[in-house]
Amino acid sequence: MKELIVNKEKITIRKAKExxxxxLIEYLNIIGGQSNDLTFGEGEFGRTVEAEREFIKNALEKNNALFIIAEVDGKVVGNLNFSGGPRKRIAHVGEFGVSVLKEYWGNRIGEELIRYLIDWSKNSKIIKKINLRVRTENKRGIGLYKKLGFLEEGVLKRDYLIDGEFYDSLLMGLLID
Structure with a gap:
C-alpha cells in the first residue's frame, strides 16, 4: 500500500481485492465514457461483477500479474492492471492498462500507479519488461510514459476503431533490470 497527498486529498494505492x-465495474463503466484513449468506450467494458471478481482473483494468484486501485475516501479514482505472459518463455514480460477518473486528471495519480508497477516489477525478480500501447494522438500519455523511461518501439496501424474511424497505437516498452 502507498499513500500520498494531492491537492489536500489523501490518495491510497493498494492491491485490488475480490x-x-x-x-470496479461501476468505475470502469464511468471511465469508458470519459475518454477515447481506452480500449473500450461507454457501455463497452462488458464484464460482469462475477467475471471481474474472478479476474481479480486470478491476478492475485499469479506472481507475474498486478491489479491495483487508487482511492480517495474509499472511492475508486484510478486503476492499473498488468499481466505477464502465461507461458515460461514469456512470463517475464507483460502489458498494462491504466485509467483515472476525469475529475482527477492532472493530479499525478496515473503516474503514481505506474511508478508502483515499476517498483513492484523490480522487486518481483520475474518481470524484465513492461509493455504498453497508447493511441498516437494521446500526447499527454506519451509524454508521461517517456518521463518514466518508456521507449517507443513501433506503431500498430488501425489498432482502434472508434465511431467508424481508425486510429493507430504507439507501442512502448520499459526494460526492468
Whole structure:
C-alpha cells in the first residue's frame, strides 16, 4: 500500500481485492465514457461483477500479474492492471492498462500507479519488461510514459476503431533490470 497527498486529498494505492469487483465495474463503466484513449468506450467494458471478481482473483494468484486501485475516501479514482505472459518463455514480460477518473486528471495519480508497477516489477525478480500501447494522438500519455523511461518501439496501424474511424497505437516498452 502507498499513500500520498494531492491537492489536500489523501490518495491510497493498494492491491485490488475480490470484494472490489462491484465498485470496479461501476468505475470502469464511468471511465469508458470519459475518454477515447481506452480500449473500450461507454457501455463497452462488458464484464460482469462475477467475471471481474474472478479476474481479480486470478491476478492475485499469479506472481507475474498486478491489479491495483487508487482511492480517495474509499472511492475508486484510478486503476492499473498488468499481466505477464502465461507461458515460461514469456512470463517475464507483460502489458498494462491504466485509467483515472476525469475529475482527477492532472493530479499525478496515473503516474503514481505506474511508478508502483515499476517498483513492484523490480522487486518481483520475474518481470524484465513492461509493455504498453497508447493511441498516437494521446500526447499527454506519451509524454508521461517517456518521463518514466518508456521507449517507443513501433506503431500498430488501425489498432482502434472508434465511431467508424481508425486510429493507430504507439507501442512502448520499459526494460526492468
Amino acid at each position: 470484494s472490489d469487483a462491484e465498485v
